[in-house]
Amino acid sequence: MKQIKIAIIDDHDLFREGIRLVIGQIENFEVVFDTSNGYLFLEFLQHSFPDVVLMDISMPLIDGIETTRKAIELQSSINIIALTMFSDITNYTKMINAGVKGFVLKKSTKFELQQAISIVFEGGNYFSQEIIKKLAFRSNNGFQGTDHLTNREIDILNLICKGLTSQEIAEKLFISAKTVETHRSNIFLKTNVRNIAGLIVWAVNNNYFSI
């Protein structure tokens, strides 16, 4: 049977090393590359062709979403599985749009990971139950995942979360306080919250802000 060549991209050194060993134990599985840096992985793709890639979402320098996009530009049929924390789950739309073939949580078992890799390797898709549930929940609640915040809105969201008033934000960004209020209103509309308290909870849950 052919050896499945696996690459791992994750900035959590301990986790990455652990996964490497876990996979090393599985028959026919072989880790051919691992790194904490998406750019190094993209360089690696210049001359190598892993069968399956395990990719974290939130990483410094270049995140998993961007790395996935660029990887697919390089090797259009590359098999990438997002391997992330549950807290990153809110980014699954971006990851799926970027073109991942699977989604496995870091809290899942070795067997689930093994299964996911095998399925994706054979050309299928594998998505954890939790992702399916999240999808179901969202569509039940009329959540529109398409409505994403613009860059400016994200800037302002961050400053709001840091406790700045509209006036202070305006001064910091050299724009009118009224403009800030407009952005603020639009953010409230898109996130479907009523006040700053709700906004902060949303921001934390969606990885726009961390406490």
Added chain:
Amino acid sequence: MKQIKIAIIDDHDLFREGIRLVIGQIENFEVVFDTSNGYLFLEFLQHSFPDVVLMDISMPLIDGIETTRKAIELQSSINIIALTMFSDITNYTKMINAGVKGFVLKKSTKFELQQAISIVFEGGNYFSQEIIKKLAFRSNNGFQGTDHLTNREIDILNLICKGLTSQEIAEKLFISAKTVETHRSNIFLKTNVRNIAGLIVWAVNNNYFSI
């Protein structure tokens, strides 16, 4: 040299298994027990005496804080290291108060973990740079841990964090909105924050509220 016996409590199966293998590679280190369930670990302590324990914070059933407390009741000199995600860092006060001897992030390296285990095993304390930074940040900002909130203030703090207005809180607690505002002012004075955004951050950092 004596073998260091290590126990791991973490609900993320993949991570736990990985760590087990990582540690297994280190000379004189030996994983004698690992579980996803704090209760099973406490049972294990009835008859076994690990040298160092690696403990996650957020877990189902019984979290790392409670597990740590109970473990120390059973074996007062037990060496527990919190091994957590950065996002769990806000719970460090509770963990430290519970009695952990160290704090290492999951994103740190194998070498840092090895160092932490060795130091704690020899009776010392080990806290990641990130934790120190967080502590430094707090003391720089005139953080006073002495001023404690009254029960009523805690109730109201929680409702504020949930996004209720003073009016709504008043209705819920069958008191005047003016009274709520008084409490609110007192909370602001005690916590030394300027607005709701700051209050929520404070509440999360001090475990009065979690997102």
Added chain:
DNA sequence: AAATTTCTACAGGTTTTCTCTTAGCACAAT
């Protein structure tokens, strides 16, 4: 070239927050 999105800005309004101050009542301490 046309359409869409984003960023900017303002008007006019209501609601809520926040500050400051004062004060009565209950309860516990000791």
Added chain:
DNA sequence: ATTGTGCTAAGAGAAAACCTGTAGAAATTT
């Protein structure tokens, strides 16, 4: 018996938040 604390309440005003709507300029997409 007095002192301290906690909960309650209120007035009065300034500041900020929040709502609704409009709208032009710039950038981006199609």
